Amino acid sequence: MEFRKTALTCALATLFALGGTAAAQDWGGQQGGGAQDASPPEHQGAMPGADVDLSDDTIDEFVDAFVEVQKVNDEFAQRLENAADAEQAQALHQEAQQEMVEAVEATGMNVEEYNEVAMALQNDPELLDQVVQMAEERQ
Template sequence: MKKPMITLAALLFSGALTATATAQQPGNPAAPQQNAPQTQTMQTPQNLPDASEFSDTDLDAFIATQKEMAGIQQTYSRKLQASKDEPQKAMKVQQEAQQKMVEAVEENGLELERYNQIVRLAQHDADFRATLQEKL
């Protein structure tokens, strides 16, 4: 019972960081503008994709990415902890972690947007989340 909770935590952690990495990419229309107010909008269920939109290939690639994300999370959590008293170094570590996560997504054959759609749906749809956990 403990493994699915850890897996879910990794899912949510990696999704949040990957979404951040996506938003920070140059030229991304989702990236915050310097003078724009920085408000976040919550995804509502009607804005979410349907689980049937994801192929088995998408889900398998997502699961492979999640397994890599767990290792990235462990490695960079330790590095962040070690640099907690050095804000500049901590920022570089966080950026490096985000880049590694983006690379993991792409190396497993997913586009960042597709990966983020799966994460968002898993956060809001318990049945879909259970399907992903079974694959893990």
């Protein structure tokens, strides 16, 4: 498994989608909007990456979470390719998303924090390079 910026970008995009799903599960009932607006109330309209903790500890947790999410992504990629129909593919996708949430949470982060760090990394190419290097070392 080789981590490159393009792979990181794809994985980040995957988790953003996952974050929306997780947010819909977490906040959908509170907002009454469900999947229509999956962002948590306190971050609606917030600038992506604003006021995000990018301390060494946070980055370290993020890299651990990213590596675990990538493992889940890799595990399910082949299974999704071999899905018999759209219904099976959707079920596998939902299972993968749940495992990604669990992988992130097992590192001590929640999906919202993970996504905030990921968005902040897109605005900091030097830190993104550092994260990619750290992820490669932990694979």
